Amino acid sequence: MSVTPPRLEIRNLVRRFDGRPVVDDVSLKVMPGQVTCLLGPSGCGKSTTLRMIAGVEMQDEGEIYVDGKLICDTVFRVPPERRHIGLMFQDFALFPHLTVGDNVAFGLSGSKDQKRARVKELLDKVGLKRFIDSYPYLLSGGEQQRVALARALAPRPKIMLMDEPFSGLDNRLRDDIRDQTLEVLKQEDAAVLLVTHEPEEAMRMADEIALMRDGRIVQQGAPYNIYYAPRDKQAVAFFSDTN
Ligand code: ADP
Ligand code: MG
Numbered sequence: 099m100s101v102t103p104p105r106l107e108i109r110n111l112v113r114r115f116d117g118r119p120v121v122d123d124v125s126l127k128v129m130p131g132q133v134t135c136l137l138g139p140s141g142c143g144k145s146t147t148l149r150m151i152a153g154v155e156m157q158d159e160g161e162i163y164v165d166g167k168l169i170c171d172t173v174f175r176v177p178p179e180r181r182h183i184g185l186m187f188q189d190f191a192l193f194p195h196l197t198v199g200d201n202v203a204f205g206l207s208g209s210k211d212q213k214r215a216r217v218k219e220l221l222d223k224v225g226l227k228r229f230i231d232s233y234p235y236l237l238s239g240g241e242q243q244r245v246a247l248a249r250a251l252a253p254r255p256k257i258m259l260m261d262e263p264f265s266g267l268d269n270r271l272r273d274d275i276r277d278q279t280l281e282v283l284k285q286e287d288a289a290v291l292l293v294t295h296e297p298e299e300a301m302r303m304a305d306e307i308a309l310m311r312d313g314r315i316v317q318q319g320a321p322y323n324i325y326y327a328p329r330d331k332q333a334v335a336f337f338s339d340t341n
Pocket of ligand 2: 141144145146261
C-alpha cells in the first residue's frame with residue numbers, strides 16, 4: 099500500500115536571532131491541492147518560516163521535505179531556484195518595463211509558442227487576457243495582483259508560498275480577489291501555504307489552519323474546528339479582535 103506523502107512537510111524548524119528563537123520547533127504538512135494557512139499576529143514568526151521554506155533563510159534546526167524528499171536540513175540544502183516553489187508577497191512588484199505577458203512568461207522555459215500558450219492560459223484564468231500586451235502601470239492594484247498570481251503559477255510550482263498577498267489591496271476588492279485567487283489555485287492544483295494575520299482571511303481560504311504564536315504552532319485543524327473550539331483565551335481574543 100502506498101501513501102501519498104505531503105507535498106510540503108517541515109519538521110521541527112527552529113530559527114534564532116541573537117539567541118532568541120523566533121521560529122521555535124515548527125512542524126507542518128501541506129497536502130497537494132490544499133491551502134494551509136499559517137495564521138497569527140504580527141511578529142510571531144510567519145514570514146521567517148516562509149523564508150526558510152523558500153530557501154532564502156537558513157534554519158538553525160529542522161528539516162524540509164518536498165514530496166517526501168529532503169530538500170534542506172542544517173547541512174544539505176537545495177538552492178531556492180531548484181525548489182519548484184512559487185512566491186507571492188504583499189509587495190508583488192511586477193517588472194515595470196515588461197508587458198503583462200512577458201511578466202507572466204518570466205520564469206518559463208520552453209519554445210516561444212509553448213511559453214505564449216501557457217501565458218495565455220493563465221491570463222485567461224485570472225481574467226486578464228486582454229492586457230497581455232499592456233504594461234503593468236495601466237492596471238489597477240487588484241489586476242496587478244492577479245498578474246502576479248499568474249506569474250507565480252506559470253512554471254507550475256509544486257508549492258505556492260503566499261505572504262499576506264492581499265494586504266496591499268483595497269478593502270472593497272479584497273474578498274473578490276481572495277475568491278478568484280482561491281479558484282485559480284484550485285484549478286492549478288497547487289499546494290499552498292498562505293500566511294496571514296487576519297482570521298477572516300484564513301477562514302475564507304484555508305482547508306487547514308495552523309495557529310501560530312510566539313514562534314510556535316499552538317493549534318492546528320480545520321477552520322471551523324479552530325474557530326468554534328479555540329484552545330485558550332488568547333486564541334479566543336485573537337479571533338474576536340477585528341484588527
Ligand atoms: P511575522 O511575519 O509573523 O510578522 P517575522 O517572521 O517577520 O514575523 O518576525 C518574527 C520575529 O523575528 C520578529 O520579532 C522580527 O523582528 C524578528 N526577525 C525577523 N527577521 C530578523 C532578522 N533578520 N534579524 C533579527 N530579527 C529578525
Ligand atoms: Mg510577516
